[in-house]
Amino acid sequence: MTQSTLITGFPRIGEKRELKYALENYWAGKISQEKLIEVSNQVKEKQWKLQQEKGMDLISCNDFSLYDRMLDTAVMLNAIPERFRSIENDLTRYFAMARGTSSAVALEMTKWFNTNYHYIVPELRDSMDFKLNASKIIQEYKQAQSQGIRNPKINIIGPLTFLELSKSDGNKNAYNYYDEILSVYEKLMRKLSKLDNIVYLQIEEPIFVENPAEEQLQILEETYQRLSHGNNNLNIIFTTYFEHAREATKIIANTDVWGIALDFVHGEKNLESLKYFDEQKLIAGVVDGRNIWINDIEKTQTLLDDISKIIDSEQIIISTSCSLQYVPYTLDNEPDSEIKKWLSFAHSKVDEVALIDKMFLEKKLTEEDKQLKSNLEQAIEERGTSDFININGLQEQIENISKQERDSKFEDRNKIQKEKFQLPPLPSTTIGSFPQTEELRQLRRDLKSDKISREEYEEGIKNYIDETIEFQEKIGLDVLVHGEPERNDMVEYFGEKLEGFHFTQNGWVQSYGSRCVKPPIIYGDVSRPEPMTVKWISYAQNQTEKIVKGMLTGPVTILKWSFVREDKSRREVSRQIAAALRDEIKDLQEKGIKIIQVDEAAFKEGYPLREENISDYEDWAVRNFKLAVSPAKKETQIHTHMCYSDFGNIIDTIEAMDADVITIETARSGNSILNVFKETGYKNEIGPGVYDIHSPRVPSVEEFEAQIRSRMEVLPVEQLWVNPDCGLKTRKWKEVKPALTNMVEAVQKIRESLE
Numbered sequence: 001m002t003q004s005t006l007i008t009g010f011p012r013i014g015e016k017r018e019l020k021y022a023l024e025n026y027w028a029g030k031i032s033q034e035k036l037i038e039v040s041n042q043v044k045e046k047q048w049k050l051q052q053e054k055g056m057d058l059i060s061c062n063d064f065s066l067y068d069r070m071l072d073t074a075v076m077l078n079a080i081p082e083r084f085r086s087i088e089n090d091l092t093r094y095f096a097m098a099r100g101t102s103s104a105v106a107l108e109m110t111k112w113f114n115t116n117y118h119y120i121v122p123e124l125r126d127s128m129d130f131k132l133n134a135s136k137i138i139q140e141y142k143q144a145q146s147q148g149i150r151n152p153k154i155n156i157i158g159p160l161t162f163l164e165l166s167k168s169d170g171n172k173n174a175y176n177y178y179d180e181i182l183s184v185y186e187k188l189m190r191k192l193s194k195l196d197n198i199v200y201l202q203i204e205e206p207i208f209v210e211n212p213a214e215e216q217l218q219i220l221e222e223t224y225q226r227l228s229h230g231n232n233n234l235n236i237i238f239t240t241y242f243e244h245a246r247e248a249t250k251i252i253a254n255t256d257v258w259g260i261a262l263d264f265v266h267g268e269k270n271l272e273s274l275k276y277f278d279e280q281k282l283i284a285g286v287v288d289g290r291n292i293w294i295n296d297i298e299k300t301q302t303l304l305d306d307i308s309k310i311i312d313s314e315q316i317i318i319s320t321s322c323s324l325q326y327v328p329y330t331l332d333n334e335p336d337s338e339i340k341k342w343l344s345f346a347h348s349k350v351d352e353v354a355l356i357d358k359m360f361l362e363k364k365l366t367e368e369d370k371q372l373k374s375n376l377e378q379a380i381e382e383r384g385t386s387d388f389i390n391i392n393g394l395q396e397q398i399e400n401i402s403k404q405e406r407d408s409k410f411e412d413r414n415k416i417q418k419e420k421f422q423l424p425p426l427p428s429t430t431i432g433s434f435p436q437t438e439e440l441r442q443l444r445r446d447l448k449s450d451k452i453s454r455e456e457y458e459e460g461i462k463n464y465i466d467e468t469i470e471f472q473e474k475i476g477l478d479v480l481v482h483g484e485p486e487r488n489d490m491v492e493y494f495g496e497k498l499e500g501f502h503f504t505q506n507g508w509v510q511s512y513g514s515r516c517v518k519p520p521i522i523y524g525d526v527s528r529p530e531p532m533t534v535k536w537i538s539y540a541q542n543q544t545e546k547i548v549k550g551m552l553t554g555p556v557t558i559l560k561w562s563f564v565r566e567d568k569s570r571r572e573v574s575r576q577i578a579a580a581l582r583d584e585i586k587d588l589q590e591k592g593i594k595i596i597q598v599d600e601a602a603f604k605e606g607y608p609l610r611e612e613n614i615s616d617y618e619d620w621a622v623r624n625f626k627l628a629v630s631p632a633k634k635e636t637q638i639h640t641h642m643c644y645s646d647f648g649n650i651i652d653t654i655e656a657m658d659a660d661v662i663t664i665e666t667a668r669s670g671n672s673i674l675n676v677f678k679e680t681g682y683k684n685e686i687g688p689g690v691y692d693i694h695s696p697r698v699p700s701v702e703e704f705e706a707q708i709r710s711r712m713e714v715l716p717v718e719q720l721w722v723n724p725d726c727g728l729k730t731r732k733w734k735e736v737k738p739a740l741t742n743m744v745e746a747v748q749k750i751r752e753s754l755e
Helices: 018-027 033-053 069-076 090-099 135-146 159-165 174-192 214-228 246-252 268-276 297-308 346-360 367-385 394-399 410-421 438-448 454-475 492-497 534-541 555-560 570-590 611-629 651-657 671-679 701-712 733-754
Strands: 059-061 109-111 118-120 152-157 199-204 234-239 259-263 281-287 316-320 499-502 509-512 515-517 521-527 550-553 595-599 637-642 661-664 685-688
Touching: 018 033, 033 059, 033 135, 033 346, 059 135, 069 090, 069 118, 069 135, 069 152, 069 159, 118 509, 135 152, 135 174, 159 174, 159 214, 174 199, 174 214, 214 234, 214 246, 234 281, 246 259, 246 268, 259 268, 268 297, 281 297, 281 346, 297 316, 297 346, 297 367, 316 346, 346 367, 394 570, 410 637, 438 454, 454 534, 454 733, 492 550, 521 570, 534 570, 550 570, 555 570, 555 611, 570 595, 570 611, 595 611, 611 651, 671 685, 671 701, 701 733
Parallel strands: 059 152, 152 199, 199 234, 234 259, 259 281, 281 316, 550 595, 595 637, 637 661, 661 685
Antiparallel strands: 109 118, 499 521, 509 515
16 A cells, blocks of 8 residues: 555644543542543544544554653653652552652653643653563554554654653763663564554654754664664654754665655755655655644645655655644634634644645545635635735834833842832742632633623622732732733733734643643734733732732743744744733833733743754844833833743843843752853842642642752842742642742741841
8 A cells, every 4th residue: 555644643632622621530539540541542543533534544643642752751661760669550650750749749841842832851860670661552553453543653752852852860961871772662663563564653853853963963873773673564754843854864864764754844954855865755744733824735736846856756745744733623613703714723734634645646636625725725815915914004113112122230220129129038929820710710701601791700800819919918928919810821811902813712732731722823913902911910919018010921922822923924923012012011010010020931942943043033032022121110120930941051042131030940950950040140030940830749848948948059049039930820729828838938937047
């Protein structure tokens, strides 16, 4: 059989977030392990059958995970940290590694390349007994076959990407474990080669789309020669995505891999890699797996024509640029809108792959194919000429903003702010949000369905703010927040207040574990018709004598956590957002708000994967942050928040942003991140997180005190704030109240020792 189509991977949360609810019910003890597995099987089988019915030749299995695929890989390798080994039940141990227990801190979590998906960071230790556990892989493969899937394609994360993204002992390089890890992969190859006559194996090595180190390239050929050697029944697909992989392609083309998967949507320079191909299959990623706009099939056909001038068309397999886990499941559950015909979710992208394949191979089109082709062509033409997406004169208005950054130095601002605020040493605060209770969600639902009036809704929001302020004052926090009860999401909320955004009803994508987000869609020019946050921040400030922070999401984060239009540069879209935030900060300041936090949680995530593109990004990202905060007076303190980032190579850029206070994640990673700020002589104030909000465990006063004192070993007290890692939206009050109480008590004990 000739294969000509495949999907790199599929969303695993379920059409209606079935897996999310099953996971949360399981963790809450409401359903059994058997029921959780039953739901996960239903999700997998549904998406397998859907792809086969739509004509995909190779269908991914093992792209599914109950929590995270890097965690799955660690389990496959038996890379189980010692603190979890006493847990006998496999599933209990698995979730303990991801979420922690009362006595064991969870594995770290960070962003998967430049996406908003968080992966679990494996730990590699000398004490580990690396050995193969292929039960999940084999089970899913046989399950797919039992459901009538003709050609299951097994997806796994490659050994070099796994090593590069893992955390090793002390100063030890993860590549010290190369031989041990690779030997386990070799055993997996031998085991898989015995399954059937031919087994298709997608080995994902996205680490090679970053600027690969010489060490990585030197072992690449050896690695894949060893994995493919003697395994004649294995058709290995070396898979990269998110950028070009020219260096790796040149090397991997000399091995016995069956196919090489390249991203032609986000890695245009992959065209230059085709000259290295011999007889390998090219899995051509020409349908965008990371954005939600329909495919321009005419443009795609031109691209495929260019590809087929370099390699034989019979070598080409049409595919998505990456897994579809980064886009929503289906448009079927979306109401009609002005832009719906321009959108393509996972289901639609499978249709696009099938249609492009038929057109490329000049197969006969069905009436349904012809209609889809016509709809795509018409929508592309309409979108290109629509007045709906542009605001006349907006560009000129933004260009006329003359003052683009604050006109004062941090040292001057800091002195003024300390005199004005009179905060104690180690001021305590939180990042912004408090738990989004079911009552809050029901309040919003009732408002949308007209079951309650606007007045009743606002009364509910006021009650939540009142209770939140009262709690924070009671435990002794120094700088308060209003808790964000009116906000469904830190990006969606602002998008709803701005022009140029569209919102789906069911456009959920997985962020981590059971956590899903519903990214807004930026389809047109962005502007602010009226104030967005002033009403509720002002209300909260009027309820207390303490300072209440104004809370905004920054221009890069709003951009990064949205699906963004393709007809304008990201630089320009971000600048439009920054101009809108600039007006908001002016209004907050005029209402007497003394501290304003502009979160840039996605700032590091926004970095290009290739070094040659970084300086341009840093230029516009910093400029737009400074534009947003430019109205702030010397006495107005600007905070920003960044989470789950390695700051080592961007510290100069953070200094250029010049926020008065930056809060960062360090609860799981300890001082390894904070040391970067010390080593570079960073002068502005820092709030290193001491409370891991992605775990349900409640740290004790003693744990908090140890965390805080360890931070004091790195930076002077005068420079430090105390706060959780991130917002508390996803936690429950029964966890948050004792945790924050303990955190503040630990701060007070340390202050007493300083007197």
